[in-house]
Structures are given as structure tokens and as C-alpha cells.
Amino acid sequence: MILYIAEKPSMGAEIAKCLPGPIRRHDGYITTGAGVVTWGFGHILRQAEPGEYDAKYEKWRMEDLPIIPAAWKLLVADSCKKQFGVVRKLISEAAEIVHAGDPDREGQLLIDEVLEYVENDKPVRRILLNALDEQSIKKAIANLRDNEDFHNLKQSALARARADWLIGMNLSRAFTLAARRAGHRATLPVGRVKTPTLALVVRREREIEGFRTADYFTVKADFQHANGVFTAFWKPGEDQAGLDAEGRLADSSVAQALLEQLASAFETAQIVQCETAEKREAQRLPLSLSALQVLAGKKFGYDPQLVLDTAQKLYEKKLTTYPRSDCDYLPESQMADAAVILENLCGGKQAELAAWSGRADAGVRSRAWNDAKITAHHAIIPTVEKCKWESLSEAEQNIYFLIAQAYVAQFYPAHVYSQTRVGVRHAGESFTASGRIIREPGWKELYGTDGEEKKDEDDGVLPPMEKGDRVDFLKASAEKKSTRPPGRFTAATLLAAMKEIHRYVKNPELKKQLKEVSGIGTEATRATIIKELVQRGFLREEKKKKYLIPTEAAYLLIDALPEELTYPDSTAIWEAILHRMAAGHASLEEFLTQQAEFTAGICALATGLNIAPQGDHPCPQCGKGVLQPRTGSKGKFWGCSRYPACRAAYDDADGEPQKPKHTCPRCKAGALQLIMGKNGAFWGCTKYPACRATYNDKAGEPDMPARQGLGK
Structure with missing residues (x-):
């Protein structure tokens, strides 16, 4: 008997439909003519709590820290005991097992850990399901792989889970106890990813609170060329007076003197630079989950959890591929489905998608088709299933639209334009202007100006000109502007910050190294982490745009912790190690030894930590407690x-x-x-x-x- 073990019942049911022979449903499994299908409910097994290693750990005491398990324990979750019994019995009866967990590191672990727990010695193969339509499932069944090929992926997931346990169980206790010594009654949960994420919001709020508006001036001038009028922007020299620390002109008297100097000059201005280059902008890549969450947040105001939940529904309706993907590339073999997908979209009820698909060229090959960039899964795209548009909710329609739009863009040519940069010299001062001429709209026909930030310098249309041409000065103006504080995070922009965490890393060398790492957290967990910070009272959402504001508990936690926990440097390094481990280039044992040493060091620091007392009755004896x-x-x-x-x-x-x-x-x-x-x-x-x-x-x-x- 071949036993398929899926991650959840819905996936198990879809696999069973694609196996030959009659289907019979039973309590916790399905029989078919080609094998038996069973499932878990996510993690059937859970990690033991400290008190389940030793009863003395049920009480939180600083002298017991750190708690480092000599041998890690897994226990059957209470809610899964019945289903675990079913799975265990079927494993004992099977001749061969097919691992059908989700195609990511967490999906790899949660089936592998069950097989290890029951000491399975049967051969195990792996099915990778990136879509649940019949064609994709049958193709995956025909291309099973040896489960041992994914051993390193499981090691990476195991390392993450155990590191999170060490940090969470020990440091949450250590800093909560430190806070309680000072009279605070709050529980301070510390997480490897959650804490630096919260710290991003706390620091941003303090930047806003401490921000002081500064005025500055933008000077621009109009020039008359034989072929037309254009506008250029003044650029200060190295020794220019009146500039602020950011190089902006901040002195109004200097700005006024500059205007007078330009207006009183008699000599003709001259074009000192004129360079035109043709540029090509490659197609925007298809969407990973994070990219989809950020895009949907900006366009529709959706929070990341809603986007994930909606993408999961579309996946379960067989309309889109696996949603928890951190990849934005596509396997070259998937090109074979392009004509069918485009034809379905062309005949669909969504007018824009239909029109775009009708003009798409299935022969265009964008940079997205790259087998070398594919791991266990690929970018989120439509499947070959026809979409019944009217049957979708508004959120499902919007998310499907974004996924399909990004897919169709792969079959449009590159965006081509001519970029001209001009330098002007007048009255001893330098001016620059730039403009572009669109030669081929290409894939941007689908997006227009969505997501593009306009810059004043790039807005103008430049007349034809050459270096050495003479131009007449017409007029100049100085526009007063004010600096603005950084914007508050929303769930979508905080998720983007987690994805691009290298921007917030302090170490400049590490910043370069981490550009290639996919941030902190995983595609599947980032939205949940943000949601939990709100639910546990560390962040609150304000106003229509749902800005994230830290609470007093957030300030207490972040101020109590050392920088090793509040800056993303260490966490990002750990994520890089986990990625290397998944590729077979790092050791689980060495990583956990490092984590245990790190945890012990931070616990020792928490032991001597003094937090400002909170309470109506300061202790008259020690002066530190209440x-x-x-x-x-x-x-x-x-x-x-x-x-x-x-x-x-x-x-x-x-x-x-x-x-x-x-x-x-x-x-x-x-x-x-x-x-x-x-x-x-x-x-x-x-x-x-x-x-x-x-x-x-x-x-x-x-x-x-x-x-x-x-x-x-």
C-alpha cells in the first residue's frame, strides 16, 4: 500500500481525486485504487514546554535560566490525538509513503517529524504541489522525488523551531522577571523575529516624535532654446554657502541673492552637457507572497493577513498556485501552460485582464523563466483553471487581478525609453535637467504609473539640443519646501521592512551581505507576527490607514532589551545561516550550540538589569523595587x-x-x-x-x- 500524508484535509482530498480507482471516505483518511490518503492538521506534534521537561520549570525563576534541553521532546497536540492515531496505524500498514506537506521548510518538517516520531523505516518519496488543479497534481504524482533530497530543508526548519524555543522560552522569562522586580506587572515576550520587528516601529515613532521641521528652497530656472523652452534645476557647488547638513539650500537670503545674480547676468547661458541613452526596463517579476502583500496593501489597503488568507482561498479553489512562496521566478517547464492561461484570461469576465491577455505574446520570454532560481516552489501565478469571476468575493477578485496582471506582464516586451540628461551653465552656476521619451511602453502598458515615484527633475519634456548650444535665461524662482518626518508603518509597509531588513541593519558590511537574504521571518509567518503584536497589545492601529502605533508595553520591552535583540543584525545573520543550512552548507548542531551560548549570555545580562520602578510605593529599603x-x-x-x-x-x-x-x-x-x-x-x-x-x-x-x- 502507498500512503500519501498531506498537510491538511483539503489537500488530501484533492490528491485523492487525482488517483485512479474508486474513492471511499473514512474517518481520517481516504482509500483509492492507487493508495490511501491521510492528513494532519498542520503540526500534529508540538514542542514540549519547559515544565514538561522538569516540573520545577513551571514556576518562573531567574536562577533556573537558561533552560537548554539535553534531548528535545515532541508531544502529540491534544487536538490532534485522534488523527495522530489514524496516521500512525496507516504508516505501520504502508509499504511506501509519499510526503505531501506544503512545498516549504515548515511543510517539510511537519510530516518528517511525524515519520521520525513513529520511527518509520519505510521508503519515503516527496510530492511537490505548487497548485491544486488536476493537471498540476497529476504531473506532480508522476514526478515524485526521494524525500531524502529535502533533508537539509527539514534541518533548516528544525533549527528555526528550536532557536525560537530557546529565545522565546528563556528570554521571555528573563526579561519578564526583570520587569517584575521593578514592579511592572506586564509579561514581556521576546522573539527572534517578533522583537526586532516591534523595535522598528518603536524607533520610527521616536524619530517622528523627535522630528523638527526644517525649511529649504528649490531653485529652478526656465531657459529658451531655439527648439523650445525647458526647465532646469540649480545644483549647488561644493563650497556653496547657506546649505544644511543634507546639502539643501536653507538660507532664504542666499536664495534671494542667487535669484538676483541669475536675473542680472548678461551673458548667454550654454549647454555644457547633453547625453541621450536608450534604456530598457525588464518586466516586473511575478509575485511572491511578500510582494503580493505589499502591493495589495498599497493598492487596496489590505492588511497582510487578509492577503494571505485570500490567496489561500484562491489556491484551494484551484485558481492560483501555492500562496506561501518566497520565490518570484518561474520554472521553464511552466511555459507550456502559458497559452492556455492567457486564453482563459482573454475569455474571462474581467475587462482589463481580457484586453491585456488578448494583446499578450506567449512567445515572449521574460527573465522570470529561470530554473536556477527555483527551490521547492515558484512565484504565485494563475493556474489553467478558468476563473468564474462573478463567484469570487471582492477581495478574491482584487488579489486574483494582481496575480494575473503580474503574470500577463511576462508576455509583453521590455519597457524602452530614451533618457536625456542636460547640464546648463549660467552666471557661474550649474543647472541640470532630464527627460525621457517613451519608445516602447511594453509591459508598463499594464501598470501605467502605478508604484512609480515622480521626481521633479524627471517631469519635463526636453526639446532637441546638443552640447555647446546657446540658450537664453528667461526667469528663475525659489520654491520654499519643508522637510517631513518619516511615515508611520502600516502592516503592509512593516512587512516590506521585514522583507528588506538589510536597510535597517547597523553593520555596513553585514548590510551588503544581507541584500541577498529574504529578510527576517518567512513568507508564511510575517503577517502572523504583525497580527500577534497587535493582538497582544504591543501595537495598535490608528486612523483610516491603520498606522501602527507602539503602546507603553512596547516601549517597556524594547527599552529593557539589549541591542542584540532589538536590532535585526543578529536575526538576519541567523536567517542567512538557515538559508545556507537549507542548501546543505551549515550545520544544525553548530547553529544550536551558538544559540544556546547566545541565550545564556543574554539571561546573565537580564539578571543584573535595573528597570525604572513602577508603582505607588517605592521600596524604602532597597530603593529599586516597589x-x-x-x-x-x-x-x-x-x-x-x-x-x-x-x-x-x-x-x-x-x-x-x-x-x-x-x-x-x-x-x-x-x-x-x-x-x-x-x-x-x-x-x-x-x-x-x-x-x-x-x-x-x-x-x-x-x-x-x-x-x-x-x-x-
Whole structure:
């Protein structure tokens, strides 16, 4: 018997439909004439919690950190126990197994870990399903691969999961305990990807809060050439007065003097540079999930999770390929489907797609068709299934439109234009102008100006001219402008920042290295991470555009953590290692050893961390913690949040701590308390032995001066 194990029931049902013979449905599996199909519900197995390694870890204590498992444990998730029993029984009965997890590292791991858990020794092959239409599934069934080919992909997923456990379980406890010592009641979750993502928003908000508007001037002049009038922009020289640190003209008096200088000059201006070059802009690549999420966020205002959920629905309706793809290239073999896909779009109900597809040329071969760029999956594209447009929701229509638009663009020629750059010299000053003439709109016919940022210098249409030509100065103007603060993140722009994390890396050498790495997080997890930061109260969405604003809890967390956790440098390095591991160029054991050492070092740092106290009753004994109500064997009392480092304790007086009436006059930090000694009662400092001040007791009050003995 051949057993197919799919990642989820919907995928299992589609595989079963494409196997020959009668189909019979059972509880947790489907039988066919060519084998049995079963499934998981995502991860059937989960990683053990610290308390499941040792009961002592159920209580959070700084002295127990770091927790580093000697042998990693997996447990069957409570919600999956019944289905796990079905899968385990079928594995024992199978002669051969086909791994049908999603074609990414997480999909690879969640079936592999089940096979290892049950100690499977049957041969395992791998099916890669990038689309769920019948043609694609049958083609994949006919091209099964040895599952061992994907061992390194599984190692990469295992490394990510265990590293996340080490960071999350240990550092969340360490910094939460540090915050609680200072009286904060918040739980501070620390994540390898989540924390630097949150830090991006916190830093951006502080940039905005600290931003000071600065005025500057843009000077431009109109010139008359024999072939027409054009506008050029003034460029300051190296020693120009009145410039700010960014090289902008900020002094209004200098701007006014410049205008007067230009207007009073008698000599004719001259063209000192005139260069025209033909340029070609290759077709925009098809879409990965991140590219789709960013594009849909800008065009429709959709948050990343909605885009992923919608793309998943289109995939399950067999209209588009696998949605959680980090690849924006296509396999060369897929070219065979191009004519059918374009014909379907041409006959569809969406007018723009139909018109574009009708003018597309299936013979055009863009840079997207590149087998060398393909891993387990390829860019998201339409399948050969015809789309029933009217049956889709508005969101499904919009997401399908973007996917199809990017696909059709591959069958249009490159965008060709002539770019002219002109340099003008007048009154000892330099001016530049540039313009372009569209020679062949090509694929941009589908996009127009979508996503293009206009620059003042590129807006003009230039008349024909040559170097050395004389031109007449007509007029000049200085437009006052103001600098603007950086924009707040939205879910879409934050996701784009996670994808292009090298832009936020501090180390310049590392910045170059990480341009080739696909950011932090994965295509499947980035949207979830942002959503969780909102749900857990670290970010809130404001206004119509849903700007992400950090909460007080976010500031507390980011300010408490060292830069190793809040900047993306370390996380991005880890992502690069995971990518190398997937390619077989890095070791799981070495990576986890590094993670364990890193975790231990950060836990040690958290042990000595001092966070600003929060609470109405600062501890009078240590001055670092706050008094909090507690219940002991003798009833309610108030104790220091830094216990056991500080053992200050005070009786409760109508819901308030009954603080000592007498501050120690010697150390000023402790308080005097009544002590029973061998010679009777006396008053001693609570900071003993650091402070050895002692005083006689006089009718229940400390008597001055200090008594002999310890007081000396």
C-alpha cells in the first residue's frame, strides 16, 4: 500500500481525486485504487514546554535560566490525538509513503517529524504541489522525488523551531522577571523575529516624535532654446554657502541673492552637457507572497493577513498556485501552460485582464523563466483553471487581478525609453535637467504609473539640443519646501521592512551581505507576527490607514532589551545561516550550540538589569523595587518586588503598606526597626550589615545618640 500524508484535509482530498480507482471516505483518511490518503492538521506534534521537561520549570525563576534541553521532546497536540492515531496505524500498514506537506521548510518538517516520531523505516518519496488543479497534481504524482533530497530543508526548519524555543522560552522569562522586580506587572515576550520587528516601529515613532521641521528652497530656472523652452534645476557647488547638513539650500537670503545674480547676468547661458541613452526596463517579476502583500496593501489597503488568507482561498479553489512562496521566478517547464492561461484570461469576465491577455505574446520570454532560481516552489501565478469571476468575493477578485496582471506582464516586451540628461551653465552656476521619451511602453502598458515615484527633475519634456548650444535665461524662482518626518508603518509597509531588513541593519558590511537574504521571518509567518503584536497589545492601529502605533508595553520591552535583540543584525545573520543550512552548507548542531551560548549570555545580562520602578510605593529599603500586596501565613502584607534580593516586608494598614516612621539617619537608605537582642530591645537599620547603625529603645522610639557596640 502507498500512503500519501498531506498537510491538511483539503489537500488530501484533492490528491485523492487525482488517483485512479474508486474513492471511499473514512474517518481520517481516504482509500483509492492507487493508495490511501491521510492528513494532519498542520503540526500534529508540538514542542514540549519547559515544565514538561522538569516540573520545577513551571514556576518562573531567574536562577533556573537558561533552560537548554539535553534531548528535545515532541508531544502529540491534544487536538490532534485522534488523527495522530489514524496516521500512525496507516504508516505501520504502508509499504511506501509519499510526503505531501506544503512545498516549504515548515511543510517539510511537519510530516518528517511525524515519520521520525513513529520511527518509520519505510521508503519515503516527496510530492511537490505548487497548485491544486488536476493537471498540476497529476504531473506532480508522476514526478515524485526521494524525500531524502529535502533533508537539509527539514534541518533548516528544525533549527528555526528550536532557536525560537530557546529565545522565546528563556528570554521571555528573563526579561519578564526583570520587569517584575521593578514592579511592572506586564509579561514581556521576546522573539527572534517578533522583537526586532516591534523595535522598528518603536524607533520610527521616536524619530517622528523627535522630528523638527526644517525649511529649504528649490531653485529652478526656465531657459529658451531655439527648439523650445525647458526647465532646469540649480545644483549647488561644493563650497556653496547657506546649505544644511543634507546639502539643501536653507538660507532664504542666499536664495534671494542667487535669484538676483541669475536675473542680472548678461551673458548667454550654454549647454555644457547633453547625453541621450536608450534604456530598457525588464518586466516586473511575478509575485511572491511578500510582494503580493505589499502591493495589495498599497493598492487596496489590505492588511497582510487578509492577503494571505485570500490567496489561500484562491489556491484551494484551484485558481492560483501555492500562496506561501518566497520565490518570484518561474520554472521553464511552466511555459507550456502559458497559452492556455492567457486564453482563459482573454475569455474571462474581467475587462482589463481580457484586453491585456488578448494583446499578450506567449512567445515572449521574460527573465522570470529561470530554473536556477527555483527551490521547492515558484512565484504565485494563475493556474489553467478558468476563473468564474462573478463567484469570487471582492477581495478574491482584487488579489486574483494582481496575480494575473503580474503574470500577463511576462508576455509583453521590455519597457524602452530614451533618457536625456542636460547640464546648463549660467552666471557661474550649474543647472541640470532630464527627460525621457517613451519608445516602447511594453509591459508598463499594464501598470501605467502605478508604484512609480515622480521626481521633479524627471517631469519635463526636453526639446532637441546638443552640447555647446546657446540658450537664453528667461526667469528663475525659489520654491520654499519643508522637510517631513518619516511615515508611520502600516502592516503592509512593516512587512516590506521585514522583507528588506538589510536597510535597517547597523553593520555596513553585514548590510551588503544581507541584500541577498529574504529578510527576517518567512513568507508564511510575517503577517502572523504583525497580527500577534497587535493582538497582544504591543501595537495598535490608528486612523483610516491603520498606522501602527507602539503602546507603553512596547516601549517597556524594547527599552529593557539589549541591542542584540532589538536590532535585526543578529536575526538576519541567523536567517542567512538557515538559508545556507537549507542548501546543505551549515550545520544544525553548530547553529544550536551558538544559540544556546547566545541565550545564556543574554539571561546573565537580564539578571543584573535595573528597570525604572513602577508603582505607588517605592521600596524604602532597597530603593529599586516597589512594595506590592501579598498574602502570607499570617495574612496580608506588603513585600518588595525584588524579593528575594530584597526582603523588605511591611504590615498592611487599610490597603496601604505601613511604612517605617524612622529613616536611618546614617545611611539614609534603610529604616530603623525594633530588634530583640540578648541585652533587650534596640533599634537597628534594615540595611544591616551594610549599615550597622543601632539605637537604644526609649518608650517604643529610637533614642539618640547611638548606643555602644554595633552602633560604633
